[in-house]
Amino acid sequence: MASLLRLLLPLFLCCVVLFSHQVKCDGVDEEDSLLRGINGYRASTLNLKILTKNANAECLADEIADQLKNQPCTNTTGANTVPGTEPQFSDYPKLLAKCHLNVSNTRDGVIMPACVPSLVPSLVLTNFTKSQYSESLNDTKYTGIGIGSEDNWIVVVLTTNTPDGSFTNAQGSQDEEESASSVPKISLVPYLLCLLMGFIFHL
Incomplete structure (x- = not known):
């Protein structure tokens, strides 16, 4: 009986660690929820085709969200910004370069930042579908x-299928980036902890 308990205890602890450890990347749930909401809005309300993911536009959205993360949500930020007074990024060319983009293939796109405390999904969607956006x-x-997304900020970048708004990778490797971005990011921490506990309990 004691040997059985000795064998089962590490397995039980592994289960506790695995289920308690959240294998999640920051913002992923909010971003997926918003994408489903926007595509549902376009399909059901407007009878438009769904928007497909663009890895380079996502890269730029991440960079811009990172720039905005320290700005507080106010009645004049994000979707509430008065048209023409949107935040200007002095280092915009650098943000494009980080994503291997340039002005010529992004000029027809649109950048839409929104600030929503805690990124509550229903409020985030409303900030896009019930605003100037x-x-x-x-x-x-x-x-x-x-x-x-970063902290309370979530950024949507829309692209076109024209050369001036395609967000095509300047190095011609967009497909590779899309493939890489589709691979789930899984943390190995809980599995390593399980191995370590199993080793300790069998000493």
Whole structure:
């Protein structure tokens, strides 16, 4: 009986560690939820084609969200910003370069940042579908989307299927990046802890 308990205890502890450890990347759930919401809005309300993920637009959205993360949510930020007074990024060319993009293949795209405390999914979606951003979401010229988030900020970048808005990788490796981005990011920490506990209990 004692030997059976000695064998089962590490397995039980492994289960506890695995189920308690959240294998999740920051913002992934919020981004996926928003993508489903936007595509549902376009399909059911507007009868438009769904937006497909664009890895390079997602890269740029991540970079911009990272730039905005320290700005507080106010009545004049994000979707509430008065048109024409949107935040300007002095280092925008650097952000494009990080994603292997340039101005010529992004000029027809649109960048839409929103600030929502705790990124509550229903409020995030409303910030896009019930604001000035809805005009872009209603536009048939946009065919692709990239979403990035940091803290209370979530950024949507819309792309077109034209050369001036395709967000095609400047190095011609967009397909490779899309394949890489589709691979789930899994933490090995809980599995290593299991191995370590199993080793300790069998000494």
